[in-house]
Structure formats: structure tokens, C-alpha cells
Amino acid sequence: MTTSNHPFAGRVLDSALDAIGNTPLIRMDRIAKAHNLQCNLYGKVEYFNAGGSIKDRAARCMLEAAEREGILTPGKSVLIECSAGNAGMALAMMGCLKGYRTVIVMPDHMSTDKDLILRALGAEVVRAPDPAPKIVARKLAETIPSAVMLDQFANPNNPLAHELTTAPEIIAAIESIIGSDRPTSGKVDVVCASGGSGGTLTGVARGLRKLHNPDVKVIGSDSMGSVLAQPDTLNDSNDPICLEGAGLKFVPENLDRSCVSKWIKVTDAEGFGATVQIHRLEGLLVGGSSGAIVAGVLKYLKSDEGWKEFGGVEGKNVVALLPDGIRNYLTQEWLLNSFSDAVDSPYANEIEHALKFAQGQGSRSVSPPIASLVTQDKNLTDPATVTVPV
Ligand SMILES: Cc1ncc(COP(=O)(O)O)c(C=O)c1O
Structure with a gap:
């Protein structure tokens, strides 16, 4: 093979x-x-x-440097970070693997999707409006026992990664x-x-x-x-x-x-x-x-x-x-809005026919309209014809 x-x-x-x-x-x-x-x-x-973004590199470099310096103790240290989400996910993923609890402070306008992913990784998520997240994270780092804030905004191991x-x-x-x-x-x-x-x-x-x-x-x-x-x-x-x-x-x-x-x-x-x-x-x-x-x-x-x-x-x-x-x-307005240029599918008749056929074969009824819309620009097969809004 x-x-x-x-x-x-x-x-x-x-x-x-x-x-x-x-x-x-x-x-x-x-x-x-x-x-x-x-x-x-x-x-x-x-x-x-692995964690879905470029921030995995920075988080790993910061975390491993802190481990080498004896700043972190697995099973005891709590990682606190102010993050737009990705650095938080990277730290939470590493926390799962290495035994650190994580508390991520995220500006409240960041996506719900990132919030959910953080929670899936076992992180506690604190939301606050800008410019509060940095202040909140610093305060938590002072008050939570065994807290460590690696601070992506100032830690030299971030650019070094x-x-x-x-x-x-x-x-x-x-x-x-x-x-x-x-x-x-x-x-x-x-x-x-x-x-x-x-x-x-x-x-x-x-x-x-x-x-x-x-x-x-x-x-x-x-x-x-x-x-x-x-x-x-x-x-x-x-x-x-x-x-x-x-x-x-x-x-x-x-x-x-x-x-x-x-x-x-x-x-x-x-x-x-x-x-x-x-x-x-x-x-x-x-x-x-x-x-x-x-x-x-x-x-x-x-x-x-x-x-x-x-x-x-x-x-x-x-x-x-x-x-x-x-x-x-996935739940952000800009992405959902991008589907608003949906047009009738050129295959609408065939799709409707296939759905009716399936129903006739005993399938439970399904509503066809969603399947008969396409969001693709019909000119996409020739990139030169696409109007790119830049
Ligand atoms: C989606 C996304 N793009 C770009 C960046 C910028 O990367 P950096 O923090 O290295 O400046 C970030 C950082 O959080 C991010 O989450």
C-alpha cells in the first residue's frame, strides 16, 4: 500500500x-x-x-514555555485568557489534554458558534462588552486560586510560534x-x-x-x-x-x-x-x-x-x-445573508418529481421548496465572469 x-x-x-x-x-x-x-x-x-485555527500554534508555544518555566501545574493551574475565541479554543483543547481548567473571557459581539465550541471543550465562558474583557480577565487572574494568564497580547512566545x-x-x-x-x-x-x-x-x-x-x-x-x-x-x-x-x-x-x-x-x-x-x-x-x-x-x-x-x-x-x-x-448574519441570493434551481422540476416519486414508494412526505433553491451564482463555472465585491 x-x-x-x-x-x-x-x-x-x-x-x-x-x-x-x-x-x-x-x-x-x-x-x-x-x-x-x-x-x-x-x-x-x-x-x-487540530483546534481549527492559527491560534493553536501560539497557544501551544505559550503553554509549553510556561510549563518549562514551572509556571503551570497540571491538575491545578487554571488558564485564564481574554480571547476573540480561537486562542481560547486552542487553550481549552490543550487544557483537556493536559489537565488544566480554562476560563475564557470573550467580547460579547463574538459569535455564538465560538462560545459553543469553547463550552464543548469544557471551558467556562465569560462574555463582556468591549473594552471590559481584558479588565475582567486580569481580575479573574488575580482572584481565582492557581490562575495563570498567558496573555496572548504581550507574551513573546505568541509571535515566536x-x-x-x-x-x-x-x-x-x-x-x-x-x-x-x-x-x-x-x-x-x-x-x-x-x-x-x-x-x-x-x-x-x-x-x-x-x-x-x-x-x-x-x-x-x-x-x-x-x-x-x-x-x-x-x-x-x-x-x-x-x-x-x-x-x-x-x-x-x-x-x-x-x-x-x-x-x-x-x-x-x-x-x-x-x-x-x-x-x-x-x-x-x-x-x-x-x-x-x-x-x-x-x-x-x-x-x-x-x-x-x-x-x-x-x-x-x-x-x-x-x-x-x-x-x-455558521450562525452569523453575514454568512446567512450570503444565501439570500438564492435562485430557483434549474433542477426544480426534477427534484419535485424525485420527491413525489419517493413519497409514492412509501417515504414520509418531505417539503420540497428548500431543495429547489440554489445559492450558487450560475456563472461560477467560469471564474472570470464572477463579480467579486472587492
Ligand atoms: C479569526 C482570526 N483571524 C485572525 C486573528 C489574528 O491573529 P493574531 O492574534 O495572531 O494577530 C485572530 C486572532 O484571534 C482570529 O481569531
Whole structure:
């Protein structure tokens, strides 16, 4: 029997911890084609991590460093963290495996889906409106016996996780296609991420620059309403941030903004629109911040500077970090709204006939209308005809 060369193929993993990292870098040719890009566009698809997001890497690195330093005692320590959800899930998953209770403080506008997943992992979930979650988490860390707050916003092991794992994985993947039949510059030319704790942007930028390409263009995608972008004049909206994980109302210690070559502001409509396009064109079930990141990098690649240097140049390699998956947002309005373009199915008659036929064969009656709607744009088979709202 033959096995694939997937890092997990033909191996037994000791626990879910071993299924963190080694995520795939996947070509997004259909999105690139829809935008007439000449460069290569790739997604680093992080929902393949065991806990479902890029935050598994940071949580593991922070937690294992604290264990080495003797700060944590299995069976006794209680992990407290302020999180948009993903870091909390990663810690709760590790808590299950290693014997730590977890209390996650999450802003109240974050999705119910994440709340439920946290509870499934045995975490206690505390919801509070911004900016209270950080204050609440700190207070709980002071008052709950044996509490430890790893603090993703300031812990240096968060960006280090990306410098030591995410960046080298991207480099290895891009170098592996040198000599293939697809044009390539041989290096990572552009990378794009969003800022939550700042770990991804800072760590990936450091890793790529130190190990691979000192001139890599690092694009920071930042939601309207967030204050991370520079210059500050870009942040002129006071709106709430709807895109979870793609911006903040404060600048965290772990975000080294000197790593970022250029910030691109992204509206909710652009971010969610691009998310839906990634689902429907690439079949990749990413979450909203992935769409914001892709929308941001597309805007850059289509700008005068971006087009001349990268977007319009064959072989340039552009990597978008895709932090999490659709699982975290299944009940969110933006996703449900994306089904509102449902049209009558071209197979409506056949579906109705098949359902009636099944009833005639003794099946209990089923209501056909839901089966006779499709949400797919009928032009999707030809990506070039798709209108991408970016
Ligand atoms: C969905 C999502 N996207 C992006 C990010 C940003 O990652 P980082 O915290 O490394 O800045 C986060 C962080 O929580 C997130 O949950």
C-alpha cells in the first residue's frame, strides 16, 4: 500500500497536539483569475490545525514555555485568557489534554458558534462588552486560586510560534515549487495577515525576513473601526469591528507595526464578500478574517504600486494567511445573508418529481421548496465572469 506525502500520512499521532502546524499552502488560482492577476496567489489554510485555527500554534508555544518555566501545574493551574475565541479554543483543547481548567473571557459581539465550541471543550465562558474583557480577565487572574494568564497580547512566545513554525512552513512550500512547470520567483514576495494579538503579523514577518527574503512585502489588512493601521489617518472610522480577528480598538504589545510594509483598510462588505468568494470559487471553508485578508491583499495587488511590482508580474508569489474556518461563524448574519441570493434551481422540476416519486414508494412526505433553491451564482463555472465585491 502506498501513502501520500502528507506530514500525518502513515503515522499514528500521540494526541491532537501533534496535529498542530504543517497546514497546507493552497493555490487560489480561481480568485487570481477573477481579478486578472498575473502573480501566484496562495492561501495558508489554518483551519486544518487540530483546534481549527492559527491560534493553536501560539497557544501551544505559550503553554509549553510556561510549563518549562514551572509556571503551570497540571491538575491545578487554571488558564485564564481574554480571547476573540480561537486562542481560547486552542487553550481549552490543550487544557483537556493536559489537565488544566480554562476560563475564557470573550467580547460579547463574538459569535455564538465560538462560545459553543469553547463550552464543548469544557471551558467556562465569560462574555463582556468591549473594552471590559481584558479588565475582567486580569481580575479573574488575580482572584481565582492557581490562575495563570498567558496573555496572548504581550507574551513573546505568541509571535515566536509563527517565526518558528508558520514562516518556515511557507518558505519550504514556496521553495518546493522551484523548477516546477508553473512560473515562480523562487521566493515569498508578498505576505498578508490581519492583526488580533499581533502574533501572526509580527512572527511571520520576522521569520520570512530573517530566514528567507529580507525584502518581503508585508501587508497588514485592517478592518474599518480598528486602530491598528498606520498612518493613523487611515483609522478615521469609529464603527464597531464586525470582522472577528481582523482588527482591534487598541494596539497590542505583540504587534510590531514596524514589521508591516503597508496597511490596507477593508470594509465589512469587502471582507465578507471575499470570504464568500473563497468558499464558492476555491471550495475553502474559511472564516471572515480570511476574507478580510484576501480583500486587503487584492486591493494592494490592484493598486498602482502593487500591480507594477507584484500583481501584474508573472511568477511573483503572494501568500495570504487564512486564520480559521466557517465552523466558527455558521450562525452569523453575514454568512446567512450570503444565501439570500438564492435562485430557483434549474433542477426544480426534477427534484419535485424525485420527491413525489419517493413519497409514492412509501417515504414520509418531505417539503420540497428548500431543495429547489440554489445559492450558487450560475456563472461560477467560469471564474472570470464572477463579480467579486472587492
Ligand atoms: C479569526 C482570526 N483571524 C485572525 C486573528 C489574528 O491573529 P493574531 O492574534 O495572531 O494577530 C485572530 C486572532 O484571534 C482570529 O481569531
